[in-house]
Amino acid sequence: NAGVTQTPKFQVLKTGQSMTLQCAQDMNHEYMSWYRQDPGMGLRLIHYSVGAGITDQGEVPNGYNVSRSTTEDFPLRLLSAAPSQTSVYFCASSRGQLNTEAFFGQGTRLTVV
Amino acid sequence: KQEVTQIPAALSVPEGENLVLNCSFTDSAIYNLQWFRQDPGKGLTSLLLIQSSQREQTSGRLNASLDKSSGRSTLYIAASQPGDSATYLCAATNDYKLSFGAGTTVTVRA
Numbered sequence: 662n663a664g665v666t667q668t669p670k671f672q673v674l675k676t677g678q679s680m681t682l683q684c685a686q687d688m689n690h691e692y693m694s695w696y697r698q699d700p701g702m703g704l705r706l707i708h709y710s711v712g713a714g715i716t717d718q719g720e721v722p723n724g725y726n727v728s729r730s731t732t733e734d735f736p737l738r739l740l741s742a743a744p745s746q747t748s749v750y751f752c753a754s755s756r757g758q759l760n761t762e763a764f765f766g767q768g769t770r771l772t773v774v
Numbered sequence: 775k776q777e778v779t780q781i782p783a784a785l786s787v788p789e790g791e792n793l794v795l796n797c798s799f800t801d802s803a804i805y806n807l808q809w810f811r812q813d814p815g816k817g818l819t820s821l822l823l824i825q826s827s828q829r830e831q832t833s834g835r836l837n838a839s840l841d842k843s844s845g846r847s848t849l850y851i852a853a854s855q856p857g858d859s860a861t862y863l864c865a866a867t868n869d870y871k872l873s874f875g876a877g878t879t880v881t882v883r884a
Contacts, residue, residue, distance in 0.1 A: 665817075692870070703778070703863070703874040704818075711870060719871065751817060753872075763808065763865075763872060765818040 663687045667752050667766035674742040674773045682737040682769050684752030690764075692755045693735040694719070695727065697748040698768075704751065710735055742773045776801045776868050780875035788883050793851035795878050797864035802842045805867040809838050809849050812861045812877070821862075822849070854882045 668683045686693065694709035706719030710729040724746060726738040735754075739746060752766045777800040787793060797807070806825050810818040822838040824831045824847065830839045835852040851858055861879045865872040 694872075696872075696874075701876055703876040704865075704872075705874075706871050709870055717870070753818075762820050762823050763818075764820065765810075767817040768815075 665752055665754050665764050665766040667769050669769060670767065671770050674771065676742060676744060676773060678742050680739050682750055684735045684766060685733050686754040687733065688754060689732060690754035690756050692757060694753050695737045696751045696753065697721065698751060699748050744773045747771060747773045776866055776873035778864060778866055778873050778875040780864060780878050782878060783876065784879045786881040786883060787854055789854060789856060791854055793854050793880060795849040795862050797847040797875055799845045799866045801868055802845055803868060804842065807840050807847045808865045810863040810865065812863060818863065856882045856884045858882050
């Protein structure tokens with residue numbers, strides 16, 4: 662069972678470069694979300710989606726874009742990478758946005774130099 | 775804005791001792807409270823999900839309680855083992871969003 666798959670696992674970017682972090686789930690979950698994890702700060706919500714074609718901002722959306730053209734995929738785009746975006750990024754999905762278990766990917770460790 | 779706090783940040787116990795991990799949250803209007811385990815360099819694995827209408831949830835050696843009125847949840851791990859060493863995160867769900875605590879890193883000494 663694949664669950665939630667994130668690619669790449671590791672990435673180094675130069676300041677100003679752009680890239681897309683991929684996230685795919687095979688559980689037909691409606692709700693998907695992106696978090697970043699920084700030391701001592703827990704996970705913070707970047708963007709989320711309650712279904713194909715619907716996205717919304719979370720707690721820390723600046724510098725990131727998302728789209729949800731299919732149920733399975735929810736890519737996260739960094740428009741112009743900054744050192745402050747050095748973090749571990751996690752994608753999560755759940756069957757519904759409320760009262761259901763969240764499943765997480767293995768994370769993407771991003772370093773911006 | 776929901777604020778979730780986990781104290782202590784780190785805990786070290788000898789094998790066999792029971793573990794008690796605390797989680798507090800400021801907004802009691804939650805839909806559920808989830809406990810996750812995270813191993814170094816890995817993603818999060820869901821351990822227990824407590825609905826807002828429930829007081830506790832159990833799975834094997836794990837038991838989690840929820841007191842919405844006081845804004846607290848506690849994760850109990852019975853008879854700890856070295857394999858329980860990990861970081862444990864709690865998350866409260868409000869609207870469409872999970873709010874996480876910073877986690878408690880547990881070390882179980884053999």
